[in-house]
Amino acid sequence: xxxxxxxxxxxxxxxxxxxxxxxxxxxxxxxxxxxxxxxxxxxxxxxxxxxxxxxxxxxxxxxxxxxxxxxxxxxxxxxxxxxxxxxxxxxxxxxxxxxxxxxxxxxxxxxxxxxxxxxxxxxxxxxxxxxxxxxxxxxxxxxxxxxxxxxxxxxxxxxxxxxxxxxxxxxx
Amino acid sequence: xxxxxxxxxxxxxxxxxxxxxxxxxxxxxxxxxxxxxxxxxxxxxxxxxxxxxxxxxxxxxxxxxxxxxxxxxxxxxxxxxxxxxxxxxx
Numbered sequence: 001x002x003x004x005x006x007x008x009x010x011x012x013x014x015x016x017x018x019x020x021x022x023x024x025x026x027x028x029x030x031x032x033x034x035x036x037x038x039x040x041x042x043x044x045x046x047x048x049x050x051x052x053x054x055x056x057x058x059x060x061x062x063x064x065x066x067x068x069x070x071x072x073x074x075x076x077x078x079x080x081x082x083x084x085x086x087x088x089x090x091x092x093x094x095x096x097x098x099x100x101x102x103x104x105x106x107x108x109x110x111x112x113x114x115x116x117x118x119x120x121x122x123x124x125x126x127x128x129x130x131x132x133x134x135x136x137x138x139x140x141x142x143x144x145x146x147x148x149x150x151x152x153x154x155x156x157x158x159x160x161x162x163x164x165x166x167x168x169x170x171x172x
Numbered sequence: 173x174x175x176x177x178x179x180x181x182x183x184x185x186x187x188x189x190x191x192x193x194x195x196x197x198x199x200x201x202x203x204x205x206x207x208x209x210x211x212x213x214x215x216x217x218x219x220x221x222x223x224x225x226x227x228x229x230x231x232x233x234x235x236x237x238x239x240x241x242x243x244x245x246x247x248x249x250x251x252x253x254x255x256x257x258x259x260x261x262x
Contacts, residue, residue, distance in 0.1 A: 004234070007231075007234060008234065008237075008238060011234065011235055011238040012238055012241075012242070015238060015239070015242055016251060019255065020254065020255060020258065023255055023258045023259065024258055027258050027259050027261070032259060033255070033256070033259050037239060041232055041235040041236070041239075044231075044235055045228055045231050045232065045235075048231060102218075102221075102222060102225065105222065106222055106225055106226060106229070109222060109226070110226065117223070117226050120223045120226075121223060121226055121227045121230060124220060124223045124224070124227070125223060125224060125226070125227025125228075125230075126227070147177065150177040150180045150181060151177065153180055153184075153216070153219060154176060154177065154180055156219040156222060156223070157180070157212065157215045157216050157218075157219045158215075160215040160218045160219055160222070161211065161212075161215045164215070
């Protein structure tokens with residue numbers, strides 16, 4: 001499922017089926033197209049993470065996405081306190097909103113270690129099985145793929161440790 | 173795998189997989205006694221958080237790419253007109 005082409009097909013479907021309803025909702029509450037696009041995209045990210053983790057009990061993806069979108073809209077653009085009915089959803093959205101920014105470090109890793117980051121993303125974020133990762137990245141087998149995963153993770157971990165030692169942001 | 177990679181795998185098991193309470197206690201005891209292990213665990217947790225941030229960044233870019241396709245490709249023209257119409261209503 002988490003293969004790039006499959007993702008693109010899924011996203012086109014979600015845009016076609018759910019984005020109009022999100023637009024109507026946000027327009028009624030004074031938002032513009034860009035607001036609707038941002039809220040919709042953030043909602044799909046939250047939905048995707050639940051999907052790849054196998055944590056989605058819902059079968060109505062439209063209703064689920066609308067629920068996330070409504071909550072994100074309230075959080076971003078409303079000052080009123082809103083009752084949260086779904087605690088798990090609230091936790092996910094809170095995590096999304098309160099994520100600490102490590103922009104300079106991430107930028108460094110993206111530029112200096114792009115292939116590693118892509119490999120690690122395939123394992124840990126897209127949660128692809130090791131066989132799929134081996135095929136995607138052209139490794140000879142699952143053992144060599146796992147070894148490469150740990151080598152990449154070691155590189156990222158060492159970068160994090162170096163940064164905390166020097167206590168400086170990575171600059172270009 | 174070399175020793176350092178085995179250590180990464182062991183820390184990963186502790187951080188990402190559900191453990192029995194006694195295994196967890198043993199690992200926490202090791203961390204108290206070994207400052208390098210403590211440092212590695214903290215750094216590895218941060219590494220996983222960075223991978224997640226990277227994943228989200230890539231996903232957002234893919235979503236934006238799809239949006240641009242919907243905006244500009246002729247086969248999606250009717251759909252985007254419908255969307256723009258929503259925001260023209262008073």
